[in-house]
Amino acid sequence: MKTVYCIGELLIDFVAIKQGNDLSKATEFTKKAGGAPANVACTIAKLGGKSQFIGAIGNDPFGTFLLNVLKENRVDTSLVQRSKTFTTMAFVSLAEDGERGFVFSRGADKKLKYDPTLKKQLQNGIIHLGAATALLGGGLEEAYDRYLFDALTQNTFISFDPNFRKDLWKGEESTFVKKCLRFIEKSHLCKFSKEEAQLISGESDLERACNTIHEIGSPLITLTLGSEGTLVSTPKKKTIVPSIKVRAIDTTGAGDAFIGCLLYQIANIGDPHLILSDYGQLIEMVAMANKAGAITTTGYGAIPSLPDNSMVFGE
Ligand code: ATP
Structure with a gap:
């Protein structure tokens, strides 16, 4: 079983306790571990796989809390960096329709320093770049470029999720799209939401959006559609894999659990690149994800809602 190296941000989500979408009126917040790449690392480890998280947190109590959450979930934290800058925080409102709003206080996550020791471990392995804050600049963005380069020289299977956040890119959407392109170009697997695929491709029709993105690079796209399931797209074939019916109460992290579960399964086939050679097997894997x-x-x-192995793969 291969290790999946998940790189990016780990932060505190202060979630407004009373549902509503107006942070100016919120008075109480609960502290939760957040950060898409960290959620992916926890998913893989909770399913019984091997994952390592690479990111920077502050040398403060919030950083310690986050580190403990990763450890409790059996994620390898040996390459997590502690910075003198405070741990990154997001203040989150959750409206009744599930729409989330953010006020973002960016700290340590952007301070990540490229670590050359990872290069060797990446050989024939799997890297997951769960962007979000990584495309906002700082050491983290520089590290992303260098790890992408390392991955390309090491036959690493590259997975990319842009994790677009409306509130972080207001008025700068074209910069976001431009920054995504170099990762899409080199990735073997991209995970998009409907909005991301439409924004990046400039196409509203989802099949056309996928085809435009295939022309940029990625030969495999999973486009998650919430309760409707996932559109799997290769340049030759497209399938909508339906989801299962559940009573959803909070969709936070569903996309991370999806891609984490898919990567967990990819890590269990001898050569991850072979995922593209068996379409039937790929569709079965997406159904599990x-x-x-x-x-x-x-x-x-x-993180508290992530499934364990028997919940997904048990009878
Ligand atoms: P997030 O950014 O919140 O992590 P996302 O937009 O990336 O989410 P979603 O499409 O919401 O990802 O969810 C990922 C997958 O989880 C979907 O493809 C689907 O299989 C499953 N899923 C999500 N919401 C529901 C739901 N309400 N009912 C059933 N399955 C769901």
Whole structure:
């Protein structure tokens, strides 16, 4: 079983306790571990796989809390960096329709320093770049470029999720799209939401959007569609894999659980690049990943709601 190296941000989500979408009126918040690449690392480890998280947190109590969450979930944290800058925080409102709003206080995550020791470990392995804050600049963005380069020289299977956040890119959407292109160009697998695929491709029709993105690079796209499931796209074939029916109460982290579960399965086939050679097997894997995403929506918060192996793969 291969290790999946998940690189990016780990932060505190202060979630407004009373549902509503107005942070100016919120008075109480609960502290949760957040950060898409960290959620992916936790998913893989909770399913019984091997994952390592690479990111920077502050040398403060919030950083310690986050480190403990990763450790409790059996994620390898040996390359996590502690910075003098405070741990990154997001203040989150959750409206009744599931729409989330953010106020973002960016700290340590952008301070990540490229670590040359990772290069060797990446050989024939799997890297997951769960962008989000990484494309906002700083050491983290520089590290992303260098790890991407290392991955290309090491026959690494490259997975990319842009994790577009409206509130972080208001008025700068074209910069976001431009920054995504170099990762899409080199990735073997891209995970998009409907909005991301439409924004990046400039196409509203989802099949056309996927085809435009295939022309940029990635030969395999999983486009997650919430309760409707996932559109799997290769340049030759497209299939919508339906999700399972659940009573969803909070969709936070569903996409991370989805891609985490897919990568967990890819890490279990001898050569990850072979995922593209058996379409039938790929569709079965996506069905399992849909199940992981769906289960995650049945509880509040991302990490506490992630499924274990028997919940997804048990009879
Ligand atoms: P996020 O950014 O919140 O992590 P996302 O937009 O990336 O989410 P979604 O499409 O919401 O990802 O969810 C990922 C997968 O989880 C879907 O493809 C689907 O299989 C499953 N899923 C999500 N929401 C539901 C739901 N309400 N019912 C059943 N399955 C769901």
